[in-house]
Amino acid sequence: MPALPSSLLEPIFVQFAALCPEQPGFDPGHPLGCHRRRIANRVVFELIIAALVHGSGYERVATDQCSDRTIRRRLHLWAQAGLGERLHELALDAYDRMIGLDLADLSADGAITKAPCGGDRAGRSPVDRGKGGMKRSTGVDGYGIPLGITSATANRHDSPLLRDTFEQCSRQLRHHWPQQVTAHLDRGYDSQRTRDLLNEIGFDAQIARKGVPAPIQIGKRWVVERTNSWLNGFGKIRRCTDRDSQVIDFYLYLAAAVVTIRQLIQRARTLYRWDTRPTTRRLK
Template sequence: MLDFKHRGAPLWSQFSALIPSPQRIHPLGCHRPRISDRIIFDKLIQVLILGAAYERISDATCSATTIRRRRRDEWISAGVFLQLEQLCLEAYDRIVGLDLENLSVDGCLVEASCSGEASGKSPVDRGKQGTKRSVMTDGKSILLGCVIVGANRHDSPLLRPTLERLSRFGYFLPEQITVYLDAGYDSQKTRDLLTELGRQGVISTKGEPLQTGDRWVVERTNSWHTRGFRKLAICTELKSRVLDALISLANSIIVIRRLIREAWLSHRWDSKPKRKP
């Protein structure tokens, strides 16, 4: 999915700049050499894309414990994944431009076989454990915010915390914002919320044939997540903060791929691919 010799270079360059310096250094200099951050980063990419367990990804270069506890959790605590996602979104906005005037919100149900913090009985899978992602995208399918809960939660109450993720863009929001929603949000409570937040809503009507409109862009984003990243298609993480970090990493990859693809026709750079990605 990602060629790290070319397209992955900007991602790793930015990620490595955000990694905090190691604090624990042996005073006598006889501690085992610290494993390269690049090795850990590549292992996390493999876990995210292939969906494999950490024990299966580990080898002689790096153990599963080092991947999970010593690096992944350290980077999550330092906010590296969230900062990386924010920088990718800001770069995309400067070069291509985010379509913040047209937003789409929808829920996505995935299997959660390990019954983690963000899991619940799925109403569409015979009561098995599942996770719901309330996803918000711009008009070009770029993920702007995501709320993770159990599969037994309804979409409508998740709309407020999902729309509140727009606060990450500060005062650069347009005056008029239209939110496209499916029939699951067709209620007076949703309309009152949109009025309170100063947003316009285009909501599909319950009981009528399927109405697509401009809501299809969020379905494409859900497809990018579940088809491109096996770890997001079958959730095996127990902690919500780990799942949030993996979603931020996946979104960073998607944004960079879209940025390279859309900027290929309008910009020049030294490592520009000869063919359109």
């Protein structure tokens, strides 16, 4: 059973193949020309998607066609090239063209997940008895489409990560922000430091106040909580076992691209017609 439905996997890989063209099966510069045939990018990409969705180790998702060492080697090459960020950028551009990003209202929030193997993004988790954990700060638009992600150790506070999160959102977008943007944040950002940052970048602030129950002042920031639950649905994000920060960011943006394309297909299903259009909300 595939990790992702074909209606979702195919458009993602088409964009990925445009970013990373297939290389020849045999290296023409090899002196003997008798080395092993290069594994196709499609085979490795599907195994990486399986590792992302299920959170399995590379030894478990490896097959007779592709070893775990090949998966790791290709993963590091793609992560160093920044293909995860570029794939997510293409997904955002396609979503903006067909549906339109709601940039007038932004939300940001942090989420802590497990990082039991240590590494560049592992720190003492304040919500898991001091065990290794990773924090990601995600910025989303008014509907909950992920615009930018910043990863850090679990013991970092949300407020200092807000600048990097909005800067990452700006890098992923190909156009400028609207004239009026409102940032919806929870009580963890209720500080003068956050307000000074929002005034500096020209965003209006709607921040929940400390000491007031959340349901009374929920505002429009619930969409980022939903996006965090979408991202936590990926096993590799929920329990990060990689140690390299570039690989971790690759997985984060690959998951964000999957979430963006899924929402694009589901929302475009009732607006457009194409040959492989899903007839139900459940993608196949």
